[in-house]
Amino acid sequence: MQMPEPRADILTGRARIVERLRAALPPGAVIDDAIELKVYECDGLAAYRCPPMCAVLPGSTAEVSAVMRICNEEGVPVVPRGSGTSLSGGALPTADSVLLGVARLNGVLEVDYDNRFIRVEAGRTNLSVTGAVEQDGFFYAPDPSSQLACAIAGNIAMNSGGAHCLKYGVTTNNLLGVTMVMADGEVVEIGGAHLDAGGLDLLGLVCGSEGQLGVVTEATLRILAKPEGARPVLVGFDSSEVAGQCVSDIIKAGIVPVAIEFMDRLTIRAAEAHVAAGYPDCEALLIIEVEGSAGEIDDQLGRIIAIAKAHDPVEIRESGSAAESERIWKGRKTAFGAMGQINDYMCLDGTIPVSELPFVLRRIGELGAEYGLDVGNVFHAGDGNMHPLILYDANKPGDLEKAEALGADILRLCVEVGGCLTGEHGVGVEKREIMTAQYGADDLEIQMQVKDVFDPQWILNPAKVFPLEVSAGRRS
Amino acid sequence: MQMPEPRADILTGRARIVERLRAALPPGAVIDDAIELKVYECDGLAAYRCPPMCAVLPGSTAEVSAVMRICNEEGVPVVPRGSGTSLSGGALPTADSVLLGVARLNGVLEVDYDNRFIRVEAGRTNLSVTGAVEQDGFFYAPDPSSQLACAIAGNIAMNSGGAHCLKYGVTTNNLLGVTMVMADGEVVEIGGAHLDAGGLDLLGLVCGSEGQLGVVTEATLRILAKPEGARPVLVGFDSSEVAGQCVSDIIKAGIVPVAIEFMDRLTIRAAEAHVAAGYPDCEALLIIEVEGSAGEIDDQLGRIIAIAKAHDPVEIRESGSAAESERIWKGRKTAFGAMGQINDYMCLDGTIPVSELPFVLRRIGELGAEYGLDVGNVFHAGDGNMHPLILYDANKPGDLEKAEALGADILRLCVEVGGCLTGEHGVGVEKREIMTAQYGADDLEIQMQVKDVFDPQWILNPAKVFPLEVSAGRRS
Numbered sequence: 001m002q003m004p005e006p007r008a009d010i011l012t013g014r015a016r017i018v019e020r021l022r023a024a025l026p027p028g029a030v031i032d033d034a035i036e037l038k039v040y041e042c043d044g045l046a047a048y049r050c051p052p053m054c055a056v057l058p059g060s061t062a063e064v065s066a067v068m069r070i071c072n073e074e075g076v077p078v079v080p081r082g083s084g085t086s087l088s089g090g091a092l093p094t095a096d097s098v099l100l101g102v103a104r105l106n107g108v109l110e111v112d113y114d115n116r117f118i119r120v121e122a123g124r125t126n127l128s129v130t131g132a133v134e135q136d137g138f139f140y141a142p143d144p145s146s147q148l149a150c151a152i153a154g155n156i157a158m159n160s161g162g163a164h165c166l167k168y169g170v171t172t173n174n175l176l177g178v179t180m181v182m183a184d185g186e187v188v189e190i191g192g193a194h195l196d197a198g199g200l201d202l203l204g205l206v207c208g209s210e211g212q213l214g215v216v217t218e219a220t221l222r223i224l225a226k227p228e229g230a231r232p233v234l235v236g237f238d239s240s241e242v243a244g245q246c247v248s249d250i251i252k253a254g255i256v257p258v259a260i261e262f263m264d265r266l267t268i269r270a271a272e273a274h275v276a277a278g279y280p281d282c283e284a285l286l287i288i289e290v291e292g293s294a295g296e297i298d299d300q301l302g303r304i305i306a307i308a309k310a311h312d313p314v315e316i317r318e319s320g321s322a323a324e325s326e327r328i329w330k331g332r333k334t335a336f337g338a339m340g341q342i343n344d345y346m347c348l349d350g351t352i353p354v355s356e357l358p359f360v361l362r363r364i365g366e367l368g369a370e371y372g373l374d375v376g377n378v379f380h381a382g383d384g385n386m387h388p389l390i391l392y393d394a395n396k397p398g399d400l401e402k403a404e405a406l407g408a409d410i411l412r413l414c415v416e417v418g419g420c421l422t423g424e425h426g427v428g429v430e431k432r433e434i435m436t437a438q439y440g441a442d443d444l445e446i447q448m449q450v451k452d453v454f455d456p457q458w459i460l461n462p463a464k465v466f467p468l469e470v471s472a473g474r475r476s
Numbered sequence: 477m478q479m480p481e482p483r484a485d486i487l488t489g490r491a492r493i494v495e496r497l498r499a500a501l502p503p504g505a506v507i508d509d510a511i512e513l514k515v516y517e518c519d520g521l522a523a524y525r526c527p528p529m530c531a532v533l534p535g536s537t538a539e540v541s542a543v544m545r546i547c548n549e550e551g552v553p554v555v556p557r558g559s560g561t562s563l564s565g566g567a568l569p570t571a572d573s574v575l576l577g578v579a580r581l582n583g584v585l586e587v588d589y590d591n592r593f594i595r596v597e598a599g600r601t602n603l604s605v606t607g608a609v610e611q612d613g614f615f616y617a618p619d620p621s622s623q624l625a626c627a628i629a630g631n632i633a634m635n636s637g638g639a640h641c642l643k644y645g646v647t648t649n650n651l652l653g654v655t656m657v658m659a660d661g662e663v664v665e666i667g668g669a670h671l672d673a674g675g676l677d678l679l680g681l682v683c684g685s686e687g688q689l690g691v692v693t694e695a696t697l698r699i700l701a702k703p704e705g706a707r708p709v710l711v712g713f714d715s716s717e718v719a720g721q722c723v724s725d726i727i728k729a730g731i732v733p734v735a736i737e738f739m740d741r742l743t744i745r746a747a748e749a750h751v752a753a754g755y756p757d758c759e760a761l762l763i764i765e766v767e768g769s770a771g772e773i774d775d776q777l778g779r780i781i782a783i784a785k786a787h788d789p790v791e792i793r794e795s796g797s798a799a800e801s802e803r804i805w806k807g808r809k810t811a812f813g814a815m816g817q818i819n820d821y822m823c824l825d826g827t828i829p830v831s832e833l834p835f836v837l838r839r840i841g842e843l844g845a846e847y848g849l850d851v852g853n854v855f856h857a858g859d860g861n862m863h864p865l866i867l868y869d870a871n872k873p874g875d876l877e878k879a880e881a882l883g884a885d886i887l888r889l890c891v892e893v894g895g896c897l898t899g900e901h902g903v904g905v906e907k908r909e910i911m912t913a914q915y916g917a918d919d920l921e922i923q924m925q926v927k928d929v930f931d932p933q934w935i936l937n938p939a940k941v942f943p944l945e946v947s948a949g950r951r952s
Contacts, residue, residue: 114831198903204680225730254701299771355590
């Protein structure tokens with residue numbers, strides 16, 4: 001992974017910059033010790049590492065504003081970081097940057113059940129947003145696998161999804177407003193606890209902008225009343241094609257389950273070995289979950305099972321208890337960890353039209369064979385958001401590079417069949433250079449001009465999203 | 477309604493511009509006859525009228541591109557128009573502009589049931605999108621009242637909603653991609669038949685941008701499988717407060733009806749006089765509709781009726797037949813027309829937090845009394861999207877101005893309680909000058925800088941969205 005050369009003038013001015021930051025923030029909020037900085041040298045894409053010049057942990061929007069004002073004056077790049085769980089290197093520092101962690105901004109500012117929203121500081125973890133309202137029967141819908149750790153700030157940056165987004169939408173569908181610190185330190189409010197306002201939809205623009213436009217410090221989020229119950233059914237098939245057709249037919253029937261998860265044989269076996277979830281040993285497994293009252297669940301699952309039966313499954317198992325539901329989900333939820341038991345892996349995030357599932361799965365198998373690498377498939381089938389897991393050996397010279405090349409081929413395949421490079425993990429540094437597979441030079445130029453408006457000096461989250469060569473003239 | 481002075485140099489160059497447009501387009505596609513131009517002098521906000529310099533009716537994306545290239549070279553403003561149903565003057569011409577109507581662009585380009593999308597030319601009417609897929613059991617969800625006439629192009633410009641958007645979302649939630657002609661004639665593709673792609677979300681930015689960023693000529697839209705059935709229940713209350721509380725309680729219970737519509741006594745009586753819908757004569761009426769299989773409908777309506785009964789309603793009437801459902805909806809769907817039988821009216825479009833409904837309804841009554849004008853309320857209660865209808869007499873000198881002033885006061889009230897100026901009708905010319913109630917100077921400046929990126933000459937849809945004084949330096 002090529003990264004831009006650090007700016008020497010910033011590195012030589014390091015002592016002055018650290019001193020200015022120290023003067024502006026409370027004791028302990030500025031970290032410049034090399035050992036302590038190791039915590040921040042990578043995120044969830046741990047193959048790439050680079051410690052920042054220093055890290056700051058502000059405790060309020062005003063402190064974030066002070067940091068941005070100083071960095072803007074000094075022309076210092078700033079890398080915003082939520083909990084550092086990004087799988088695309090969205091929070092990977094550069095050597096000349098200030099790492100701005102929002103983890104201390106984790107409070108609940110307002111809960112309003114009548115209008116179904118919660119306002120939180122953006123460093124709050126995803127799951128603890130639900131934690132703040134579940135005693136009153138509410139929840140926050142987007143549920144990335146990392147929801148125990150990941151921050152709302154990062155969810156907004158990446159427009160994160162999760163298994164249950166088939167029904168409830170991704171972050172942009174559940175975000176009502178933000179408080180954002182602009183590149184020059186100005187604090188702005190965008191959106192609020194109401195429908196889309198007039199004027200240009202800057203909230204939609206900010207969501208998914210990967211820290212390129214500002215630092216989000218507070219968020220107003222839609223909360224939903226928790227459904228009375230939920231129940232999964234597990235369906236095994238001896239063919240990926242048939243499993244894909246079953247998904248299509250459920251969607252076509254107008255049923256919207258909260259989740260349709262897909263696992264292939266490699267990941268089924270890994271999950272079985274890891275947690276003994278009781279999965280059948282078959283080519284493809286679907287976990288389909290519906291939510292609602294008992295009557296609604298019976299009605300929807302009845303129709304889903306009728307459709308599944310018409311596809312000659314090797315097994316259908318409707319959960320009969322909370323314990324059984326948990327066991328069915330356990331294999332899926334720990335699938336990434338289970339694959340990690342086998343080898344190092346790289347998790348991709350391409351999205352494709354659902355009807356292309358059988359073709360894409362077959363091509364992924366062929367591409368993997370060409371590279372001599374195994375690829376497991378476990379993903380959100382209902383909306384075509386794939387997560388191919390490429391297994392490789394980090395200690396074997398050249399294996400990472402092979403996995404990277406295979407990953408790029410798979411993502412190009414996703415674009416070729418009418419899909420896109422990323423469903424929910426973002427571009428980050430990982431997919432930066434293959435953005436050209438999705439966008440022409442004019443498209444990227446327009447996107448960069450929009451960034452120019454918000455961040456004229458290009459100090460926000462450097463070396464992400466835009467190919468280095470394409471953005472070279474703009475980066476300071 | 478103040479409008480900018482037409483540019484004299486464009487008006488004197490009119491003959492040359494018309495000639496260039498004629499040379500680029502097929503016979504009959506350029507209209508400059510004063511009588512024929514009267515068709516285009518206003519849209520659904522008929523209080524304001526101004527014929528354009530000329531009108532063009534291109535029949536393809538390439539022809540739209542040719543028009544934009546010429547207008548860009550000549551520095552001529554272009555007013556894009558779908559079907560001209562805008563209630564905010566979104567397609568109101570200026571005297572020096574070319575009116576660009578997309579009505580001839582009405583074809584279906586692709587239907588894909590497996591991936592649940594349809595690709596249409598953007599001049600196609602909303603209802604005929606559903607018309608193209610309903611024989612196969614699908615529909616397009618956003619349903620503005622004007623759906624028989626309004627074009628997808630206008631729906632995208634205004635991010636249109638409708639009665640059923642509580643469950644299915646507004647246009648931005650159902651739009652997957654667009655083909656757009658830029659101000660300089662370049663043709664770009666944004667989005668596609670997949671989840672949100674990487675990079676900045678320009679599709680979200682374009683949706684709701686009121687023709688400020690480009691001319692959308694094709695759209696890829698999400699289609700949904702038609703539910704097995706739908707059934708409304710009508711609930712009458714003798715208090716708006718209690719009706720509002722009932723709405724809150726339904727939402728809080730985690731039930732998502734497809735629609736919760738609210739009518740006050742004035743509109744109930746007007747609807748009764750107009751179509752004899754059989755409504756009770758009471759203070760507030762809710763029409764709550766659910767969709768799904770028979771089992772799901774019974775389950776959801778049962779829970780809704782239990783909640784409604786706890787609020788001491790004066791009447792609860794669950795529809796027992798298709799004919800009865802139609803009659804219940806007829807009064808609501810013709811309510812605007814019914815109000816038009818009483819007097820001229822101005823339809824507002826403010827959005828508020830649902831919990832503020834009782835307070836806002838009371839204040840609207842008080843404000844109406846202060847101005848000596850009646851205000852009817854009929855709106856989408858589930859998402860707080862209000863449509864106060866101000867009755868006035870267009871033939872009575874000063875009455876329109878009084879209605880405008882009352883309308884501005886009501887919209888300011890919406891912003892004050894945490895809402896916004898527009899839910900689904902857009903800013904247009906109507907709300908242009910009160911944008912300052914919602915946005916500070918810096919906010920508007922950022923929005924205008926984003927427009928600068930797409931439309932450096934500011935030729936697209938002049939004198940809309942941004943207050944004239946605020947945008948004065950930018951308009952040519």
